[in-house]
Amino acid sequence: MKKISIAAFLVFLILGVSAQTTSVRKAMADFEKAQVYLNDNNYAEAIASLKNAAAADPNFKNAIIQLAELNRRIKSFEEAKLYYQKAIDLSGGSDVRLYYGLAESQVNTGDYNPALKNINLFIDQYTGNDKAFLAKAKKYRKDCEFSITALKTPQKYEPVNLGSQINSAHRDYFPAITADNETLIFSRNIAGNEDFFISKKHNKEWSSPVSLSSNINTAQFNEGAQSISPDGQYLFFTGCNRPNGLGRCDIYVSHKEGNSWGQPFNLGAPVNTIYWESQPAISPDGNTLYFVSNRPGGIGGYDIWKTQLNEEGEWSLPLNLGPEINTPYDENTPFLHADGKTLYFSSDGWPGMGNKDIFLSRIDSTGHWSNPLNMGYPINSFNEETGLIVSPDGTEAFFSSNLKDGYGDMDIYQFKLPEDKKPMAITYVKGIVRDKETRKFLEARVQVVNLGNKKTAYNDYTSTDNGQFLAVMPFGADYAFNVSADGYLFYSENYELKSANGNKPFLLEIDLERLKVGTNMILKNIFFNTNEYALLPPSVTELATLKDLLKNNPNIHIEVQGHTDNVGNDLQNEKLSVNRAKAVYDHLIESKIDATRLTYKGYGETRPIAGNETEEKRKQNRRTSFIITKI
Structure with a gap:
């Protein structure tokens, strides 16, 4: 099913009304002038002319209806509510579609009780045959019912700005954090140019951000919507309108080679298409990539898809996550926690508080996703919530917002997660690999295998630049840990985490013997x-x-x-x-x-x-x- 459209309703309200409803010549002239502006999609001038028409004739119903709808289109919902109510009063409630417009505007200002009343009036009286339109109305009814209940049971929510050390007078958003909670990468928009910035944590304080890398950041293109692998070695991100792109926006990846980021490369087909692919989220083992696309074969307009890396290093044909996650509306900004099981995403299709809300779902051992759980109020509100990530230890969430206490148009915040919204506990093993005698860093293979299901939880190589590695290990399983290099005796360790808890990491300095x-x-x-x-x-x-x-x-x-x-x-x-x-x-x-x-x-x-x-x-x-x- 394709994305629901109410275009027919919008056309009716804006262009389909009769102009012969006023005898006041000035009102009529201003109304006709507004139609010219509408044909040019000049909403600002159209609204100004319609206001003049309504001022000349306060009972000019069609001008009032168009003012209501145009304000709803530009998301001026407070204004829209006033005009819809006046239009209903002037028409005596004869056009039930006005109740829909009023209810939608009320949902978008958090007025859920009157919105529920008005959307029910619309549903009960609507006799048209637009099933998609009616379905959207029923979706709003579920939103109202959910929101009225959610407001009675608010979550503890105290967002804290990351401060001027991270945030700037520019737009700062899309945070991403490594599993050791020591590297933060985010997007910063300066004069319309999006680039990545990086900050390191020292003594529990974030360093002043610097541009990530000239190999990734460009002057002529925008880079954003990134996902960093838990070990900080791979950066998946969205690049748009690039010469080597397959569509308007594609997914790219860059590998950190020692201390430097390599040139990014386009993941290519079948991940990228002539359509829109964006907002990647990489799994902790690096073998599954989740992303958003509007390609054919989906359930809604924008859906969450996944692709898997095979033994030959090729990405599989993407699979839609299906109706367990996706709806006939839009799903965006997936984030898979380092536990490999908990998916956070935004949606305007599941019952929520209007616009996009943030949800979580957990995958079970059979590959099925749990019913999405709304993060609750006031984490979600009638505003649009999107782009949430969760710290590796599962205690805090990070997001971007334009809250009043910010330093710029968009700042990065963090808050404590409620217990029932936390992912599974994880820990990690982190260290360096060296030659025992020379003390030089080694290129070594680091492998972590889940001893229960025999699946590889981590498999990568250290570099001779720094010998560093970091591998995530969710609790609930035991793991075999091996480090090997050509010409050396391998290193072996066992981690019994099946019944353990806490998140204390394992820090190693591994000296391999020739x-x-x-x-x-x-x-x-x-x-x-x-x-x-x-x-x-x-x-x-x-x-x-x-x-x-x-x-x-x-x-x-x-x-x-x-x-x-x-x-x-x-x-x-x-x-x-x-x-x-x-x-x-x-x-x-x-x-x-x-x-x-x-x-x-x-x-x-x-x-x-x-x-x-x-x-x-x-x-x-x-x-x-x-x-x-x-x-």
């Missing part, structure tokens, strides 16, 4: 049941990393080692450790690793790396490791 005889490492993601030696399924992630190490370095020989704690019989512990080491050995042979390169041995409880007086320490001693025996 491959040499005698170096050894603990395989943190090899799992067995208690007193058993059959490898559990989550072990496959680490085993694959070990297999890759051996295949990429065919001269390496290793000994797989099993270890236990000191609980139980010494001989039983030794036997268990031997069998567990052999289980890894057997898996590698099944993976086509030459058996002559492999040995295994169980050491029981004889080589503890921690004490055995607590369960936490005994857990460290129960481990599988390997040592390089030959190169």
